[in-house]
Amino acid sequence: LIRSLLRSGGLVAVKTRLAKRQHRLEPTEALLEPIAVATRRDTRRLKGRERIGERVGKVIGKYKMAKHFTWSIDDDGVFTCQRDDASISAEARLDGLYVIRTSLPKSELDGPGTVRAYKRLSSVERAFRSLKTVDLKVRPIFHRTEPRVRAHVFLCMLAYYVEWHMRRKLKPVLFDDEDAEGAEARRPSVVAPAKISMSARAKAGSKRTPDGDPVHSFRTLLDDLATITRNTMAPRMPGTEHFKVTTRPTPLQRKAFKLLSVTP
Numbered sequence: 001l002i003r004s005l006l007r008s009g010g011l012v013a014v015k016t017r018l019a020k021r022q023h024r025l026e027p028t029e030a031l032l033e034p035i036a037v038a039t040r041r042d043t044r045r046l047k048g049r050e051r052i053g054e055r056v057g058k059v060i061g062k063y064k065m066a067k068h069f070t071w072s073i074d075d076d077g078v079f080t081c082q083r084d085d086a087s088i089s090a091e092a093r094l095d096g097l098y099v100i101r102t103s104l105p106k107s108e109l110d111g112p113g114t115v116r117a118y119k120r121l122s123s124v125e126r127a128f129r130s131l132k133t134v135d136l137k138v139r140p141i142f143h144r145t146e147p148r149v150r151a152h153v154f155l156c157m158l159a160y161y162v163e164w165h166m167r168r169k170l171k172p173v174l175f176d177d178e179d180a181e182g183a184e185a186r187r188p189s190v191v192a193p194a195k196i197s198m199s200a201r202a203k204a205g206s207k208r209t210p211d212g213d214p215v216h217s218f219r220t221l222l223d224d225l226a227t228i229t230r231n232t233m234a235p236r237m238p239g240t241e242h243f244k245v246t247t248r249p250t251p252l253q254r255k256a257f258k259l260l261s262v263t264p
Helices: 010-040 049-063 085-092 111-119 121-132 146-169 180-187 197-206 218-227 253-261
Strands: 003-009 068-073 079-084 096-102 230-233 243-246
Touching: 010 079, 010 085, 010 096, 010 146, 049 068, 049 079, 096 111, 111 121, 121 146, 121 243, 146 218
Parallel strands: none
Antiparallel strands: 003 096, 068 079, 230 243
16 A cells, blocks of 8 residues: 655646646647648658657657647548647646655554655765765775675664764754754644754854854864874983873864763
């Protein structure tokens, strides 16, 4: 069982869809009419179902309007076509709407929940993009045996899992919205445009946290944390042992470590 949910895309979407359909129907009709005329004329008449069908197929396929036309070739080889008004009307009733389908029963996932799950797909796509390109670079894979390839992919997934938790804990110093749930709750409808919280809007505008620290993306924050180094000191004085010195963290770095519950 597939449940279908209709959600409005707005008046602009209705007008856009209507105009697009008309711009495809009219050229299709204009190209089909000469074929119909060619099958009825007395001289140099277009004959043969295969030849007629080939000509019609090219026209129908050009604008993808086959579902909105009915056509036939009679025993005399005369081609006729007309708009399928029932098909056009059925599609027009969905103008400005988009359909979300789910195999889950309503008791497990209601209408608003289905829409939210659909909109969260962008997070899944961002995760795959992170795995494939900018962050973890799961490819190319420099392994040949199946166990090693599986281990490589597993480690990349594990790394992204760690990154996901880090992003959640580091939200106060990132551009990420700390009150996304509150902003979602204030939306009048699940299909209304998404809004960010006041705190996120303030961070985006000032590029500063409430404490006055610069706001970072996850990548730039990692670059900032990467400036912390541990140096091994080797005094030249005889009998003096080597010792290690760690860079003193900046206030922002200390805050990041505190949010992560990590001791540098």
